[in-house]
Amino acid sequence: MHTKKILVVGGAGYIGSHMVAVLQDAGFDPIVLDDLSTGHRHAVKDAEFVMGDMADDNVLETIFTKHKIQAVMHFAAFIQVNESVKNPAKYYLNNVAGTLKLLQAMLKHGVNQFIFSSTAAVFGEPRYTPMNEDHPQSPVNAYGSSKLMVEKILQDYTRAYPDFRFMTLRYFNAAGAHPNGKLGEWHEPETHLIPVILEVASGKRSAINIFGTDYPTPDGTCIRDYVHVMDLCEAHLLALQALMQGKKSNSYNLGTGHGFSIRQVIDCAREVTKCDIKTENAERREGDPTILVADPSLAIAELNWQPKYADLPTIIAHAWQASRMNAELSSV
Numbered sequence: 001m002h003t004k005k006i007l008v009v010g011g012a013g014y015i016g017s018h019m020v021a022v023l024q025d026a027g028f029d030p031i032v033l034d035d036l037s038t039g040h041r042h043a044v045k046d047a048e049f050v051m052g053d054m055a056d057d058n059v060l061e062t063i064f065t066k067h068k069i070q071a072v073m074h075f076a077a078f079i080q081v082n083e084s085v086k087n088p089a090k091y092y093l094n095n096v097a098g099t100l101k102l103l104q105a106m107l108k109h110g111v112n113q114f115i116f117s118s119t120a121a122v123f124g125e126p127r128y129t130p131m132n133e134d135h136p137q138s139p140v141n142a143y144g145s146s147k148l149m150v151e152k153i154l155q156d157y158t159r160a161y162p163d164f165r166f167m168t169l170r171y172f173n174a175a176g177a178h179p180n181g182k183l184g185e186w187h188e189p190e191t192h193l194i195p196v197i198l199e200v201a202s203g204k205r206s207a208i209n210i211f212g213t214d215y216p217t218p219d220g221t222c223i224r225d226y227v228h229v230m231d232l233c234e235a236h237l238l239a240l241q242a243l244m245q246g247k248k249s250n251s252y253n254l255g256t257g258h259g260f261s262i263r264q265v266i267d268c269a270r271e272v273t274k275c276d277i278k279t280e281n282a283e284r285r286e287g288d289p290t291i292l293v294a295d296p297s298l299a300i301a302e303l304n305w306q307p308k309y310a311d312l313p314t315i316i317a318h319a320w321q322a323s324r325m326n327a328e329l330s331s332v
């Protein structure tokens, strides 16, 4: 059994905490760096945890000196689109400048393998669907721009530093939770559709707003591609193994290739939870594309990625189980 050390930056967050569990199951030794700005200490179960900011040179120096890190997985970012429009500096400082500090520390210590969490938001308004990697990149908010900037920085790094290689993984809508129910999605405030719907099911919210009911889709609501967090983590594991086998840097779109409308997701959540989920129609939000669906064929072909939980009822059932178990723990 190998104990390759992987630095998971942002490993106390939603996707990062699942990644830590997947890495441990695969025999790796993940070390978590997280400042808990949006993450949760309880989400890091038994991996080594370092509390700190990825932009802090001293923290990075300590980690890279103490541990022989083989690769870095970078999940740390601010992720709220609306906030990024109002406060772009916050996003560029953390998502871009913070990432540069991390990359510089890696280079200094000869750590040359990097996996970056990017997003469909780097594409902006879809010009065609499903969206493959060749889709033009024209983000419409500071969050998407901050992620695109890092994508460009990574390309420049591979040109400047021949040993440096990266895998950029662009998620569409991450959803679901660990099948054991012990990890889940806990954002504050929660802006993602499925956890918000489940907050209505559990009585934490009175209703879910449907932003726009007159889109040119069969039921008038927006269509999105929901990809299970465990499938995302599996793709990271495959990307890590590809890097370790010497594969060249690349970027992949991760989704199921199938879209569900907001109403379809709500109906599915009613069936899974057996709860009444009240909806309220609201105005469209600016910058919400009608349809966002990934074309994942490149990741399937090159990384040999096979999403295991691509059906919506399973995604929602896992999210529901995690939210119920978390509510029970919080009440004791």
Ligand SMILES: NC(=O)c1ccc[n+]([C@@H]2O[C@H](COP(=O)([O-])OP(=O)(O)OC[C@H]3O[C@@H](n4cnc5c(N)ncnc54)[C@H](O)[C@@H]3O)[C@@H](O)[C@H]2O)c1
Residues within 6 Å of the ligand: 009, 010, 011, 012, 013, 014, 015, 016, 033, 034, 035, 036, 037, 038, 039, 040, 052, 053, 054, 055, 074, 075, 076, 077, 078, 079, 094, 098, 117, 118, 119, 120, 170, 171, 172, 173, 174, 175, 187, 192
């Ligand atoms: N959730 C989604 O649907 C989705 C979709 C596309 C892309 N992504 C990307 O995936 C990544 C993870 O998203 P998430 O949903 O898990 O978010 P999250 O907020 O749950 O996790 C981010 C983690 O990073 C930490 N962090 C932030 N800034 C930090 C810093 N400067 N130093 C150390 N730690 C810091 C936070 O405390 C948190 O634990 C992000 O990069 C995001 O852009 C997420």
